[in-house]
Amino acid sequence: MKIMTCPVNGPRNISEFQWLGPVHDTAEATDADLLNRLFFAPNPMGVLREWWRHTPSNTVFIAERDLTTDEILRSYLKGSDADRTASPA
Template identity: 85%
Template sequence: MKIMTCPMNGPRNISEFQWLGPAHDAAEATDENLITRLFHTPNPMGVLREWWRHTPSSTVFIAERDLITDEILRTYLKGSDADKPQTNS
């Protein structure tokens, strides 16, 4: 059984979640690149930030998932301290 950690409700079975698509930076959300973002999305290998929803509680959050191993690296709410870029110090 695959487990995902909801930032509000803790570890849950993956069947309780709905994938909502890749998370984009606000700077990418322009009319000029809307068609490209919607219809020509690249399929990169590596870590992708994605929107997910815990359906029983309707909690929407971001998950970082490694597309090569399908491992969920971390989950966090948008605007939380975890949403800030990580620095290597």
């Protein structure tokens, strides 16, 4: 069983979560940028910052996941201290 840690509710079964997509820099996104994100999404290897939702509590947070090993490295709420020290995606 795969476990993900919700920043509010603690460790939970991965089946309780919904993947919402990668975290993007929202500053100055043009129409072309948005189209590229929707239709030409990159498939990078390495660590990716992603939006996730804990469905029972409706908590939306950011998780850093290694795409090579599918290991969840950490999770945190947007605006928390961990968010300010995260590397840009």
